[in-house]
Amino acid sequence: MSLTDSIPNNVDLGSDKKLLRALEKWQPDFINWWMEMGPDGFQKDEIYLRTAISVDPKGWANYEYVKMPDYRWGIFLTPREGERDIGFGDHAGDKAWNEVPGELRSILRRIIVTQADTEPASVEQQRQLGKTAPSMYDLRNLFQVNVEEGRHLWAMVHLLHQYFGRDGREEAEALLQRRSGHPDTPRILQTFNEKTDDWMSFFMFTMFTDRDGKYQLAALSESGFDPLARATQFMLTEESFHLFTGETGVERIVQRAAELTKLDANGDARAQGGIDLGTIQKWINFWFSSAVELFGGEISSNAADYFATGLKGRFREREKYTEHKALEGAYSMVVPGEQGRLASRDVPLRNAMNEILRDEYVADCERACRKWNHAIKKTGLDVELYIPSRRFNRSMGIYAGQSFAPNGEPISKEHFESMRSKWLPTPEDREYVRSLMTAVHERGKIANWIAPPKQGVDGKPFDWEYVRFAQ
């Protein structure tokens, strides 16, 4: 582990001059991108950030005050545990690859570029949020998420530079040239072009969109291409903080919404200057349905290829499954049939890999939702939130072009349109939520629409100077 190098790393970068030169050339472009597209207005402040200083389980979390542009972005791979075998697919049992097999070059590059593109995208999406943070604690967490996305970009860029030659370098440059939501050079996946301009959206994003990232990374963390497996394993250690931010963030809004509802004589949380549970549900509906698209088509030849080539497995492939070829057997899927009725269809297992991963994801979201409902219940309110059906509000895959209610029942397009404003955020809803977004940057204080966290960061209290403003 070298932290004193120009690029902190545990890949012995110093002895690979060619790679070092390539990355040193990319580094200033990255810093330029960060200054241009990273958090707006806070680059000179000192943030109480966690930095990885070692890849062992205890040492990767080191807290100190850092100016974001000085953050030690670097390249950390989970250390190799001897020789590893490929765990699934047609090559199961072969030695894992330490170099890119030529025949898999383009498919592997596509996987890495698509994953990599999401990392800077979310930083860009969240660029303005610091200006309306509900507390100093949340402000710090936003920046923690942002710098870690930056490091995840580094992890993917390292793979592109080290293993994909000139093509890889060009792709690494292109990652700094695309811009979230830009009409000319948008990010590759549509969700990463959506606006995230209020803090409830930020929490929903880290809850739902980043959670997709967790499952994608987990599926890559057992890849037959060993450097990808090790890079994504280490990224997962950081990803959990993002998910924590989202899950507890939503929970705190939910809890506050329930409290304000109870507080108001008419049960109107908005009258108390807060966000009501109905509005929260709409945000859940929007962000969940947007995030489930990220898993890709329900029946997918790409997914089958990724599995067959041993590049992308199922969630906890080694632990949860005994049969790793997945050539036999089928996955039963609910598909839209004649006249809008739903029917069951068997899909070859490998072609259903996206859906199998989505199952894990949906179950995880439902678990979080149960926690939120528990928080509501504790206030004595008898209301429940829900995770909508995966069929609801889809524009890709087998459910696209048809209308479904949040409970998954097929409905007419007219019915959907008549309910749209009840199920999904309206411009007025967004306007209202944005109107609540005023910055609370004093230590120990918090905005009215959200509850304080149960505890602070790194054993510190909520009332702590997480950000030292430069003035």
Added chain:
Amino acid sequence: MTISFDTHPSRYKHWKISFDGEIATLAMQVDPNGGLKEGYELKLNSYDLGVDIELADAIQRIRFEHPEAKCVVVTSGTDRVFCSGANIYMLGSSTHAWKVNFCKFTNETRLYLEDASKHSGIKFLCAVNGACAGGGYELALACDEILLVDDGSSAVSLPEVPLLAVLPGTGGLTRVVDKRKVRRDLADVFCTTSEGVRGKRAVEWGLVDAIAPRSRFADAVKERAASLAKKAGDAKKGPGIELDALAPEIDGGTYRYRFVTLAIDASARVATVTVKAPTGSIPEGGDAIQAAGASQWSLRAFRELDDALLRLRIDHLDVGMLVLRTEGDAAKVAATDRALHAAKDHWLANEILRLQARVLRRLDLTSRSIFALVEKGSAFGGSLLELALASDRIYMLADDDEEVAIAVSPANAGAMPMSHGLSRLESRFQREPERVQKVLATEGAITTEDANALGLVTVAPDEIDWDDDVRIAIEERASLSPDALTGMEASLRFAGPETMESKIFARLTAWQNWIFQRPNAVGPQGALTKYGQPDRAVFAWTRC
């Protein structure tokens, strides 16, 4: 299953056609559930024969019905996808013959597009507004200019070799090096890179002409279309004519059009096409031709012949023998040709001549043994004589009364070249080129004796022998291996030089057909068979 090639914009499922002064726009928006056959979805603007039938119809209609159009913008109505090429599931589930016929028709359609650019003053701009792969890029290659959206992810690609173990089936490889003159080493990289080439590099390599960012794209399309329209020249063209439906009467194996009859004898595996010569007065001069419109014989008869050939190709695969007959007055055909040629500066006369030329090329490229029968009452004059010259053999009845005759017209003098650029007479007389002029210098009826002396006749049986000789020749021919005949006839038909067009058909179809039979593409473990399946292709590594 019967496929109809007769369609109309009001029935298009996959294309939107619109007009704005001299700019026409053809926007591809494929209906995923609108495939010709069951069992595949046309996702991501991928196409099958049905999509191409509409494209061919659209191009033809623009030429005849909208002569004011000087530039056609070919684009996609689907966001972020221009066209992902021929549908792989369709290819994977198709018979060999279907794949070949499909490729042939798409090739012809793209060549017709280039023909319109060359001969009708209609320039084509391909506005590639998203991912453009395989056949999608081949469509772009057929256009005069390619403008690619520069959004950091949209690329042009020919991924057939790396992805499917086949070749780009619509002349892609040939056009990349012959038409766009891309350097061969760069072309080699391009054609083995499944993800393709985007942005600036695509321009540098010559794969596209220009790029424009998303926000500027619509304006750039407008500007380039306007400048292409200017290039198309300012020839004044009259009001368009409507192409009416061909609507043949179909009765068992017989298709009856106004001037053409296609009769299928399935048990003998013989098809007979009979074309009737025009009767009545001949429209002389541009105005008269314009007034005759779609019912002008040269146009109507050749459209009918075209339709009959397509139906024969697609719907009657086992019928390997095509007998060509004509009825009526050969002199009248020649006179109709002469009137048309005299008015060839008139836009419609020109379009009709171009259409006749295209249909004749379709005949040259039809993989059937073709015999022409010149008998009493037949009308092999001029443009119909080209039918005989396109045939593999010409049987002409020797009769003492000199009633059987053929005639030449300007149609035989190079106005209707074959794919390789020669007239059928030039191609016929490679050994004795002086005979071309001799034939063209004849005036009026050429009797069997003279025709024989000029080298226009293969066999000239007399009345006593005719029936038996012809019957036996046809039966014998129908008994030979269709595969061997297809190869033999295609080799013999195109003597002489090559053009990009003839290369596309000769080289590409030969190689592609071969690859379509090989286990690496279509065997049980082949790439086309396994595309989209859970398990992957396995290749035999022998090169031969």
